[in-house]
Amino acid sequence: MTPSIFAPVSTPxxxxxxxxxxxxxxxxxxxxxxxxxxxxxxxxxxxxxxxDGREPPQVYGSQQIxxxxxxxxxxxxVVLFLVTARYIYAIERRPQPPEALEVTIVGHxxxxxxxxxxxxxxxxxxxxxxxxxxxxxxPTFITLESADVIHxxxxxxxxxxxxxxxxxxxxxxxxxxxxxxxxxxxxEYCGLQHAGMRLAVTVHTRDDFGRWAAEQQAHARDDVEARxxxxxxxxxxxxxxxxxxxxxxxxxxxxxxxxxxxxxxxxAGVAPNTPKTLRAWVADPASLKPxxxxxxxxxxxxxxxxxxxxxxxxx
Amino acid sequence: MSVLSGTxxxxxRAEAHRPWLAVLHDWVVTVDHKRLGIMYVVTxxxxxxxxGLEASTMRLQLAFPALNLVPPETFNRxxxxxxxxxxxxxxxxxxxxxxNYLVPLMIGARDLAFPRLNAFxxxxxxxxxxxxxxxxxxxxxxxxxxxxxxxxWFAYAPLxxxxxxRGNATDYWNLALLVAGFGTIATAINxxxxxxxxxxxxxxxxxxxxxxxxxxTISSLTLIILPPLSAAQIMLGLDRYLGAHFFDTQAGGSAVxxxxxxxxxxxxxxxxxxxxxxxxxxxxxxxxxRKVLFGYxxxxxxxxGIGLIAMxxxxxxxxxxxxxxxxxxxxxxxxxxxxxPTGIKIFNWLGTxxxxxIRFSTAMLFCxxxxxxxxxxxxTGIMLSVAPFDWQLSDSYFVVAHFHFVLIGGLxxxxxxxxxxxxxxxxxxMLSERLGRWHFWLFVIGFNVTFLTMHIPGxxxxxxxxxxxxxxxxxxTWNLIVSLGVPFQIAAILIFVVNIVMALRRGQPAxxxxxxxxxxxxATASPPPPYNFEVVPVVSSRRPLWDLKHPDDPxxxxx
Numbered sequence: 093m094t095p096s097i098f099a100p101v102s103t104p105x106x107x108x109x110x111x112x113x114x115x116x117x118x119x120x121x122x123x124x125x126x127x128x129x130x131x132x133x134x135x136x137x138x139x140x141x142x143x144d145g146r147e148p149p150q151v152y153g154s155q156q157i158x159x160x161x162x163x164x165x166x167x168x169x170v171v172l173f174l175v176t177a178r179y180i181y182a183i184e185r186r187p188q189p190p191e192a193l194e195v196t197i198v199g200h201x202x203x204x205x206x207x208x209x210x211x212x213x214x215x216x217x218x219x220x221x222x223x224x225x226x227x228x229x230x231p232t233f234i235t236l237e238s239a240d241v242i243h244x245x246x247x248x249x250x251x252x253x254x255x256x257x258x259x260x261x262x263x264x265x266x267x268x269x270x271x272x273x274x275x276x277x278x279x280e281y282c283g284l285q286h287a288g289m290r291l292a293v294t295v296h297t298r299d300d301f302g303r304w305a306a307e308q309q310a311h312a313r314d315d316v317e318a319r320x321x322x323x324x325x326x327x328x329x330x331x332x333x334x335x336x337x338x339x340x341x342x343x344x345x346x347x348x349x350x351x352x353x354x355x356x357x358x359x360a361g362v363a364p365n366t367p368k369t370l371r372a373w374v375a376d377p378a379s380l381k382p383x384x385x386x387x388x389x390x391x392x393x394x395x396x397x398x399x400x401x402x403x404x405x406x407x
Numbered sequence: 408m409s410v411l412s413g414t415x416x417x418x419x420r421a422e423a424h425r426p427w428l429a430v431l432h433d434w435v436v437t438v439d440h441k442r443l444g445i446m447y448v449v450t451x452x453x454x455x456x457x458x459g460l461e462a463s464t465m466r467l468q469l470a471f472p473a474l475n476l477v478p479p480e481t482f483n484r485x486x487x488x489x490x491x492x493x494x495x496x497x498x499x500x501x502x503x504x505x506x507n508y509l510v511p512l513m514i515g516a517r518d519l520a521f522p523r524l525n526a527f528x529x530x531x532x533x534x535x536x537x538x539x540x541x542x543x544x545x546x547x548x549x550x551x552x553x554x555x556x557x558x559x560w561f562a563y564a565p566l567x568x569x570x571x572x573r574g575n576a577t578d579y580w581n582l583a584l585l586v587a588g589f590g591t592i593a594t595a596i597n598x599x600x601x602x603x604x605x606x607x608x609x610x611x612x613x614x615x616x617x618x619x620x621x622x623x624t625i626s627s628l629t630l631i632i633l634p635p636l637s638a639a640q641i642m643l644g645l646d647r648y649l650g651a652h653f654f655d656t657q658a659g660g661s662a663v664x665x666x667x668x669x670x671x672x673x674x675x676x677x678x679x680x681x682x683x684x685x686x687x688x689x690x691x692x693x694x695x696x697r698k699v700l701f702g703y704x705x706x707x708x709x710x711x712g713i714g715l716i717a718m719x720x721x722x723x724x725x726x727x728x729x730x731x732x733x734x735x736x737x738x739x740x741x742x743x744x745x746x747x748p749t750g751i752k753i754f755n756w757l758g759t760x761x762x763x764x765i766r767f768s769t770a771m772l773f774c775x776x777x778x779x780x781x782x783x784x785x786x787t788g789i790m791l792s793v794a795p796f797d798w799q800l801s802d803s804y805f806v807v808a809h810f811h812f813v814l815i816g817g818l819x820x821x822x823x824x825x826x827x828x829x830x831x832x833x834x835x836x837m838l839s840e841r842l843g844r845w846h847f848w849l850f851v852i853g854f855n856v857t858f859l860t861m862h863i864p865g866x867x868x869x870x871x872x873x874x875x876x877x878x879x880x881x882x883x884t885w886n887l888i889v890s891l892g893v894p895f896q897i898a899a900i901l902i903f904v905v906n907i908v909m910a911l912r913r914g915q916p917a918x919x920x921x922x923x924x925x926x927x928x929x930a931t932a933s934p935p936p937p938y939n940f941e942v943v944p945v946v947s948s949r950r951p952l953w954d955l956k957h958p959d960d961p962x963x964x965x966x
Contacts, residue, residue: 094881095868097799108795115793119786126782130757134775137696139764147957148764152965153702157758158751162705165750169743172793176743177736179795184732201571241566242662244727244802248868252798255727258565258656260663262729275880279727279802279870281559283566284479287873361877382479 095248095275101295102224102266103231104183104251111179118168183252186265193221193232199243199256199278201385202285203347203360213308214335216347217360219293222301224267230298231267244280247293253279268295277361284383290361311338312350313405321402324395333386336406346386352406359384371400438522439937440507443529445833447504448826450533451497455819457540458492459900461485463893466857470890472878482874483557484576488539490560491580494676495587496536498814501822502683503528503594506622508833510598512928512935513616515607515943520600528593535587542579556580559872561673562643564654564665569647578647585640588633595629598622607927609946613966616926616949617700618686620707624714625679631718632675639668663728670721678717681813682710684821685752688774691821691828692756694924695771696763699962702755703949709748709755716745726797735794742792749785753778768922769843773824776851780816784809787862802872805865811858823850823903830907831921835933836914842906846899853895860888925950 100106197219198205206215221232236245238258246253250266268274278289296304314322322339325331331341337350352358355365359381363369372379375396376388391399434442465485468477477485507525511518519525542555554576558567567577602623606615615623643665645651652658654665693700700706722730722738730738756778765771787809791797800806823846830838864885869876876882920929929952931940948954948962 093879096881097866097868105799108799111793112790112796112799115790115796119789123782123786126753126757127779130760130775130778130782133757133760134765137760137763137765139697139766143764147697148762150699150960150962150965151701151758151762152699153705153758158702158705158755161754162747162751165747169746172789173740173743176739176793176795179793180732180735180739183795184735241571242563244870246802246868246870248799252795253727253801254729254798257662257728259659259661260729276868277870277873281483281563281566281872283571284483284557286483287479287875290877 093273093275097248100249101270101272101274102250102268103226104264104266105249107179107183108252111175114175115172118172122168188233188265189229189231191230192265193230194235195219195221195232196235196237197245197256199236199238199240199245199282199289201240201283202278202289202381202383204289204291205239205347208305208308211305211309213305214348215308215351216355217291217357218355219291220301220304221266221268221293221295222298223271223295224269226267226269229267231265233263233265236262236264241282242280243278243282243289245276245291246279247274247276247291249274250276250293255280266293268293271295271297271300275361285381288360288362288381288384290357292357292361307354308351310351312336313407314338315402315405318402318405321398321400324398325402328389328391328399330389330399349403349406352403354407367400367404370403371396374399374403438518438526440511440519440522440525441833441935441937441939443525444504444506444508447500447507447529447532450529450536451499451501451504454492454496454500454536456900456904458489458497459897461489461492463897465489466890466893468874469876469886471887472876472883474875477874479874480557483872484555486872487556487559487580488543491539491556491584492536493814494560494680495584496532496539498680498818499587499591500532500536502625502680502818503591503598505618505683505687505822505825505829506598506626507594509829509928510601510619510622511605512832512931512939513619513926514602514605514610515927515940515946516601516605517939517943519597520605521597524593525597528590528597531590531593532587533590535583535585535590538586539579539583542576542583554579561669562665563669564643564646564660564662565656567643567647567665568655568657570657578644581640581643581647585637585644588637588640591629592633592637595626595633599626599630602626607940607943607946613704614946614949616686617689617703617706617710618683621682621686621689621710624710625682628675628679628714628717632672632679635668636672639665639672642668663725666725666728667721670724671718674721674724675714675717677810677813678713680818682713684777684818685710687821687825687828688756688777689752690926691770691774691824693759694828694922695766695768695774696760697766698759698763699950699953699965700755701758701761702751703966705751706755709751712748713745716741716748720745723792723794723797726794727801739792739794743789746785746789746792753782753785768827769838769840769847770824770827770922772844772847773820773827776847777817777820777824780812780820780854783859784812784817787812800865802870803865804869804871805862807871808858808861808865811861815854815858820850823847828922829928830910831917832928832933832935834911834914835917836910837917837921838906838910838914842902842909846902846906849895849902850899853892853897853899855892856895857889857892860885860892864889920952923956925953927951930955 100109196207204217206219222230224230236256238256243256244253254262254264273292273294275292326340333343333346335342335348358365362381377384377386468474554574556576642653646655652660654660656662719741723742864882869882917933950962954961
């Protein structure tokens with residue numbers, strides 16, 4: 093699961109890899125030539141044993157040589173610039189096709205709110221998108237907003253990063269061409285748990301994405317066996333910050349929990365989402381993620397079991 | 408060569424018998440540019456050790472994935488203090504300290520133009536540094552154990568607002584740098600005035616040593632770019648305490664505006680640090696190659712050119728902010744342009760070496776390593792200037808590796824070269840070449856193990872400023888190697904400090920001109936008397952001491 097920029101699966105990342113190889117090639121040649129000359133000069137012109145102590149010929153400069161090593165780099169820079177400008181416009185100015193999926197991502201300290209405005213889906217930290225066939229592309233256009241400080245959205249295998257800035261709306265697009273899960277994390281320092289603000293993009297086939305979306309659109313399950321836990325949950329401060337659609341819980345400060353158990357991690361990727369870690373999280377989030385803004389709920393052991401049992405039914 | 412040595416020895420003997428309190432008093436109240444220069448450099452070295460220890464602690468925490476040696480709040484303070492200290496309290500005092508010490512000697516002046524302002528600048532900067540570090544022990548803080556800032560060295564808004572950093576931590580950062588910045592502005596005014604008005608007879612602008620040209624360039628740059636940072640810091644203070652909303656995004660302020668202010672300062676700041684490094688290399692490489700500097704005029708033009716271009720490149724730090732394609736393209740162009748004058752400099756140094764008789768003293772060894780490392784730094788800089796590539800590399804460990812190649816591989820290496828080169832002038836004693844070689848090789852190995860390797864986790868998607876990382880991302884091995892370079896560097900610095908202490912106690916006497924050099928500072932005693940020159944020498948070329956040593960073939964006709 094190494095998020096290498098040299099293992100792209102989406103057009104912007106492919107383009108950046110290509111331009112990167114081009115630049116790496118040019119700089120490698122420059123390095124070999126200049127370092128080669130330097131090594132040669134340092135070895136060849138070292139002072140040798142038995143030196144006569146006389147000063148070597150003094151060369152004050154040469155207009156032709158100096159002009160040459162001004163103009164050659166200038167030419168290289170012009171070429172580099174033209175290539176760069178072309179790639180900037182090709183990536184940033186791509187128009188949004190009508191069949192594109194729209195996703196809005198809101199950065200929070202220290203988790204990601206994921207909204208699909210046209211599908212009526214709200215989730216967190218794990219983005220699901222359909223595969224895009226280059227012959228018949230279905231790209232995903234992402235709108236980036238922040239609820240507090242600056243974050244940065246970066247999934248290296250899909251696209252370059254884009255900052256997530258309060259009071260400013262940024263956009264980025266991806267068209268992943270292979271199913272799988274691609275990881276990334278916040279790339280702009282955003283406070284105490286910057287390191288614990290990870291995210292993942294899961295790319296489905298189109299059919300699988302349709303199924304995932306349908307499941308997410310449903311209201312929360314109402315499992316008879318977890319009724320007691322649900323009552324307890326509704327009576328606690330949980331509902332001030334969390335939403336469980338179809339219940340009285342409609343807080344917006346924390347992640348939407350309607351389909352909590354469909355996510356593979358909790359705490360924005362800091363721990364796998366199992367009943368055990370979920371219980372530990374509800375008991376004291378700081379035990380898994382020091383500094384997390386959710387307070388320890390200080391529940392009795394019995395209540396903790398009931399709330400965890402209820403949350404475990406939110407598939 | 409000097410007629411002053413006898414009087415200096417007598418002065419030193421008299422000094423040795425004075426009570427320590429009187430000596431200390433002399434240093435505290437001094438307005439002598441040489442003493443202030445030494446105090447600047449010593450301040451910088453002390454803060455270098457502090458910042459190095461902070462970095463070492465971070466590397467310990469990052470050596471293995473998911474370690475818990477350093478809690479996140481402490482780690483965030485460490486990288487904030489490390490970056491802030493290295494830029495404002497290591498880089499600036501050392502380069503301005505050398506400027507202080509060398510500029511009057513090199514241009515044939517008796518002191519800086521405003522000696523008292525000079526003392527003010529130093530003490531204010533030192534006070535700013537102490538205020539910043541007082542945050543470790545002082546203040547109530549949120550966590551009980553001090554309140555060092557934890558907002559990163561560029562302190563992006565709105566993380567710096569009261570809503571997101573309560574307590575006084577951010578105020579320490581803001582006020583300490585504001586205060587230190589005033590000191591730096593004062594020193595820049597002083598150097599600029601000195602260079603423009605106090606050159607000795609015959610020392611035209613076109614005959615000044617390259618180092619003096621670099622100080623002229625960076626003093627001018629400082630005057631242009633530091634006040635905007637001070638203004639932004641005052642605005643931040645207004646935001647935090649008087650309800651202003653410059654950077655308060657929740658009340659319509661702009662987070663991006665802070666970045667423009669900061670990087671309009673922050674980018675030229677890099678050149679303020681590295682240009683004097685170029686100056687050191689331009690003085691040292693010719694002397695140990697036994698050749699005149701190749702292409703003095705283009706080299707000076709390149710320096711001034713870099714200074715000018717530097718003011719139009721700041722937004723390349725903001726390629727991922729979403730400025731739009733037009734601005735991204737424009738700033739990519741201006742950034743790439745820097746490569747041209749920078750290339751000229753490297754070629755001119757190679758032209759100087761070529762055909763020489765190179766003597767590999769410790770100072771020259773550091774300059775040689777600098778050539779290769781700075782070449783790497785420049786080439787990764789070109790990669791970063793290609794905006795689409797930067798969208799991947801920005802804020803990753805690749806950038807961290809890049810700027811450490813610039814500021815350590817470039818600046819710190821030339822500073823070590825400069826210390827080995829001018830220490831004999833400042834103290835009258837030689838540093839040990841044997842210890843110097845140990846220092847050099849350990850440092851060059853440790854530096855490259857750490858920072859060459861550090862590019863790789865960046866390419867593999869590792870962002871900077873994370874206190875820990877998961878073990879399944881393929882970053883573990885690289886991070887371990889990066890951390891393994893640290894002990895080498897610590898050993899090198901220890902040897903360096905031992906070398907200095909031993910040389911001060913019983914180093915070989917240096918004489919006036921131990922390197923057979925050509926600039927004016929070597930024409931007076933070591934250490935120079937308070938008035939620098941008994942008779943201010945008359946200069947008729949760029950290498951006055953070459954003319955003196957080779958009356959049959961003076962430089963003048965060749966220039």
